[in-house]
Amino acid sequence: MEKNISFKLKIWRQRGPKEKGEFKLYEMKDIPTDTSFLEMLDILNEQLINKGEEPVVFDHDCREGICGMCSLYINGHPHGPATGATTCQLYMRRFKDGETITVEPWRSAGFPVIRDLMVDRRAYDKIMQAGGYVSINTGGVPDANAIPISKEKADLAMDAASCIGCGACVAACKNGSAMLFVSAKVSQLALLPQGKVEAARRAKAMLAKMDELGFGNCTNTRACEAECPKCISISNIARLNREFIAAKLSD
Amino acid sequence: MATIDSKIPEGPLAEKWSNYKAHQKLVNPANKRKLDIIVVGSGLAGASAAATLGDLGFKVKCFCIQDSPRRAHSIAAQGGINAAKNYQNDGDSVYRLFYDTIKGGDYRSREANVYRLAEVSNNIIDQCVAQGVPFAREYGGTLANRSFGGAQVSRTFYARGQTGQQLLLGAYSALSYQVKQGNVELFTRCEMLDLVMIKDADGKERARGIIYRDLVTGEIKRCSAHAVVIGTGGYGNTYFLSTNAMASNGSAAMQCYRKGAWFANPAFAQIHPTCIPVHGDKQSKLTLMSESLRNDGRIWVPKKLEDAKKLQAGTLNPNDIPDEDRDFYLERRYPAFGNLVPRDVASRAAKERCDKGYGVNNTGLAVFLDFKYAIQRLGKQAVADKYGNLFDMYEEITDVNPYENPMMIFPAIHYTMGGIWVDYELQTSIPGLFAIGECNFSDHGANRLGASALMQGLADGYFVLPYTIQNYLSDQIQVPRFSTDLPEFEAAEKAVKEKIAKIMSINGKRSVDSIHKELGHIMWEYVGMGRTEQSLKTALEKLDKVEKTFWSDLRVPGDAQTLNVELEKALRLLDFIEIGKLMAYDGLNREESCGGHFREEHQTPEGEALRHDDQFSYVACWNYQGEGKAPELLKEPLNYEYIKVQTRNYKN
Numbered sequence: 001m002e003k004n005i006s007f008k009l010k011i012w013r014q015r016g017p018k019e020k021g022e023f024k025l026y027e028m029k030d031i032p033t034d035t036s037f038l039e040m041l042d043i044l045n046e047q048l049i050n051k052g053e054e055p056v057v058f059d060h061d062c063r064e065g066i067c068g069m070c071s072l073y074i075n076g077h078p079h080g081p082a083t084g085a086t087t088c089q090l091y092m093r094r095f096k097d098g099e100t101i102t103v104e105p106w107r108s109a110g111f112p113v114i115r116d117l118m119v120d121r122r123a124y125d126k127i128m129q130a131g132g133y134v135s136i137n138t139g140g141v142p143d144a145n146a147i148p149i150s151k152e153k154a155d156l157a158m159d160a161a162s163c164i165g166c167g168a169c170v171a172a173c174k175n176g177s178a179m180l181f182v183s184a185k186v187s188q189l190a191l192l193p194q195g196k197v198e199a200a201r202r203a204k205a206m207l208a209k210m211d212e213l214g215f216g217n218c219t220n221t222r223a224c225e226a227e228c229p230k231c232i233s234i235s236n237i238a239r240l241n242r243e244f245i246a247a248k249l250s251d
Numbered sequence: 252m253a254t255i256d257s258k259i260p261e262g263p264l265a266e267k268w269s270n271y272k273a274h275q276k277l278v279n280p281a282n283k284r285k286l287d288i289i290v291v292g293s294g295l296a297g298a299s300a301a302a303t304l305g306d307l308g309f310k311v312k313c314f315c316i317q318d319s320p321r322r323a324h325s326i327a328a329q330g331g332i333n334a335a336k337n338y339q340n341d342g343d344s345v346y347r348l349f350y351d352t353i354k355g356g357d358y359r360s361r362e363a364n365v366y367r368l369a370e371v372s373n374n375i376i377d378q379c380v381a382q383g384v385p386f387a388r389e390y391g392g393t394l395a396n397r398s399f400g401g402a403q404v405s406r407t408f409y410a411r412g413q414t415g416q417q418l419l420l421g422a423y424s425a426l427s428y429q430v431k432q433g434n435v436e437l438f439t440r441c442e443m444l445d446l447v448m449i450k451d452a453d454g455k456e457r458a459r460g461i462i463y464r465d466l467v468t469g470e471i472k473r474c475s476a477h478a479v480v481i482g483t484g485g486y487g488n489t490y491f492l493s494t495n496a497m498a499s500n501g502s503a504a505m506q507c508y509r510k511g512a513w514f515a516n517p518a519f520a521q522i523h524p525t526c527i528p529v530h531g532d533k534q535s536k537l538t539l540m541s542e543s544l545r546n547d548g549r550i551w552v553p554k555k556l557e558d559a560k561k562l563q564a565g566t567l568n569p570n571d572i573p574d575e576d577r578d579f580y581l582e583r584r585y586p587a588f589g590n591l592v593p594r595d596v597a598s599r600a601a602k603e604r605c606d607k608g609y610g611v612n613n614t615g616l617a618v619f620l621d622f623k624y625a626i627q628r629l630g631k632q633a634v635a636d637k638y639g640n641l642f643d644m645y646e647e648i649t650d651v652n653p654y655e656n657p658m659m660i661f662p663a664i665h666y667t668m669g670g671i672w673v674d675y676e677l678q679t680s681i682p683g684l685f686a687i688g689e690c691n692f693s694d695h696g697a698n699r700l701g702a703s704a705l706m707q708g709l710a711d712g713y714f715v716l717p718y719t720i721q722n723y724l725s726d727q728i729q730v731p732r733f734s735t736d737l738p739e740f741e742a743a744e745k746a747v748k749e750k751i752a753k754i755m756s757i758n759g760k761r762s763v764d765s766i767h768k769e770l771g772h773i774m775w776e777y778v779g780m781g782r783t784e785q786s787l788k789t790a791l792e793k794l795d796k797v798e799k800t801f802w803s804d805l806r807v808p809g810d811a812q813t814l815n816v817e818l819e820k821a822l823r824l825l826d827f828i829e830i831g832k833l834m835a836y837d838g839l840n841r842e843e844s845c846g847g848h849f850r851e852e853h854q855t856p857e858g859e860a861l862r863h864d865d866q867f868s869y870v871a872c873w874n875y876q877g878e879g880k881a882p883e884l885l886k887e888p889l890n891y892e893y894i895k896v897q898t899r900n901y902k903n
């Protein structure tokens with residue numbers, strides 16, 4: 001069960017968006033394998049603070065894999081080596097004694113570095129504001145059971161809606177594309193009668209905003225799907241493309 | 252002593268809210284555009300309020316500490332949201348939801364507020380479905396429901412084990428729509444550091460703005476408005492280890508408290524029975540396993556002490572203990588509700604077994620939650636369909652497969668029922684300051700039922716505050732927008748900057764986390780699941796020492812005029828220390844046991860909570876008296892006109 005491992009951390013340190021960054025090496029000794037990856041970084045930061053140095057800055061919050069705040073590119077993978085899990089759900093038992101673990105921020109034009117491992121993901125909010133909603137106000141809506149929705153459709157919509165907006169898909173993509181993120185929201189709403197009404201407008205507006213903010217396009221390499229901590233399928237991208245083409249054809 | 256007017260409307264219980272809405276004052280559309288509202292927090296309460304106030308036409312400024320409103324901790328709620336739809340035809344009604352909530356809260360909440368909550372619960376489900384929230388459905392296309400603790404009907408709507416996420420994303424989408432419409436402005440990575448009050452010509456002080464810190468640049472900034480709403484969640488992280496997110500904090504509430512907003516029932520904290528047990532001293536948080544698991548999982552410990560000893564030593568496999576040697580203690584003690592008793596009851600029962608030595612892991616602080624029986628009854632696939640993601644999460648954390656071995660769980664701090672006092676209109680004791688969601692005290696009494704936090708957050712934000720705030724703002728339409736150059740803003744900003752400078756100049760040797768852990772240990776040990784007069788007094792002494800340690804030995808590296816995570820944490824820790832004291836004061840005063848507050852001196856011979864309604868049927872409101880001084884206690888009596896107050900009974 002529990003044992004301790006020692007390893008080296010190679011961590012990207014960068015003061016600000018315009019400043020030059022570099023890797024720094026830190027020795028970690030006797031870390032219990034049932035420590036989570038972020039708790040391991042807490043231990044490192046505690047050590048740095050005790051030496052009077054500035055701790056490594058990284059985003060994190062819920063630490064149970066749902067808020068989408070944590071990021072980290074670990075050993076070449078967004079959210080590290082585990083599949084279907086975020087960085088905060090990663091435990092040190094995944095790593096070997098004596099290895100060097102490389103930790104970088106998301107690297108993408110759409111997500112500038114704020115400091116160290118923390119990046120600015122406000123672009124995602126802007127894409128959502130372009131059309132990631134059903135345009136209704138509070139009140140004046142029909143009874144929840146008024147429109148029956150088949151279980152299959154509801155389940156597919158739920159699969160798409162599981163996206164946590166962490167940005168791993170962009171970090172994994174060689175084109176820095178946000179297509180998986182956009183397609184998840186477009187799919188969720190296009191699959192449901194409530195969202196169908198403005199599906200065409202939504203697909204066009206969200207894609208236009210994605211392009212405008214400097215994200216690349218999709219070339220079907222499927223890295224996003226492989227690295228997504230919520231296993232969002234690229235069939236959502238197919239659905240987005242279908243919605244988009246249908247919208248353009250009817251223009 | 253101030254008199255407490257909770258502004259409960261006249262009329263029979265079921266008509267109070269309708270009467271209120273029919274007679275309240277409104278603001279016309281042209282005037283709404285001239286009125287600014289600050290909403291601090293973007294969780295279910297904050298986001299739904301900001302979106303709804305925006306769509307009504309007010310100019311809203313919404314603040315959150317995360318990089319996006321979608322990350323607020325409401326997102327982590329797993330199980331579901333209650334509503335009195337009675338879609339299952341199993342006998343539910345608005346009255347029954349109201350009754351269950353009052354009873355679940357151990358008769359320490361206001362009848363009129365809770366009835367309104369039950370009333371608007373149905374609107375919430377309609378609203379969320381219209382937004383495209385993908386709730387679970389039956390094959391026929393209608394909405395599915397499940398059961399939760401403290402109820403004998405199935406009234407909980409859910410979206411897999413991610414209901415909070417889906418509801419928050421629904422509110423976030425509504426908020427995004429209003430940002431697009433130009434009605435809401437977002438301030439992300441910005442943290443409120445003080446409330447600003449301005450005196451009217453008639454001498455009345457009102458909430459008119461906030462001082463906040465831009466967490467990226469470190470700049471201290473000002474923002475003014477006609478009214479301020481806080482929806483900043485609970486203070487569970489006072490205990491360091493809790494199910495809350497790392498950045499969840501009680502600071503906005505404490506800033507308001509220090510400006511004169513009463514803090515109500517701070518001792519009422521909920522300890523959730525089904526969390527993954529503590530594994531080591533480096534642990535940063537506790538992970539909740541959804542209450543929905545208690546629908547199909549059976550909770551047990553061994554009947555024989557020698558079996559428990561072997562489990563603790565790791566020499567016995569729990570699967571080798573035959574059924575007749577298992578003590579399903581909830582089913583034994585509470586036959587009517589079984590494994591679905593409310594959280595406070597289930598937590599205390601687990602503590603009772605572990606205190607007697609029946610704990611099942613190496614620390615002796617865990618009980619089993621077993622799915623063997625559900626898998627036998629329903630099949631592995633059906634169990635996986637219902638709880639698959641929770642099982643995966645459990646296995647990732649513990650390295651144990653819950654399909655083959657029973658889960659281990661233990662109670663942990665989860666939610667705080669106490670909070671800023673509000674009247675029926677959700678207005679605090681400061682005019683123009685409103686509190687919504689978990690950060691107010693209003694609806695859950697001494698214990699919250701499962702799936703009711705989401706209900707309350709969204710009720711406040713979508714359907715209550717957007718009405719009641721207009722009753723306040725209707726006489727503010729002549730008031731022009733405020734300049735942030737007013738001396739009140741100047742003074743508040745100066746005080747904030749001085750406090751930060753003082754923290755930065757301590758230059759001690761201890762990290763924020765190390766002091767926070769010390770605070771957490773004291774809180775869990777002395778203000779935890781079982782409290783005594785002696786333990787609470789000890790807590791107060793020890794908390795004074797922690798405060799001294801903070802001011803003499805804290806080390807915050809770096810600079811305050813830029814991004815500085817340690818400084819953010821230090822400011823929050825200071826407020827947690829003060830909240831800890833408030834909890835201890837309140838716990839000492841309340842010499843009875845009710846809901847989540849268990850005073851060991853006050854229990855029945857069977858070990859159940861013993862209330863003293865003749866002395867404590869009131870809301871304890873704490874009024875700040877200045878730094879280093881004990882707060883003043885004000886009492887709002889609770890009158891039950893429609894419900895017969897009785898001893899909570901989940902046995903038969």
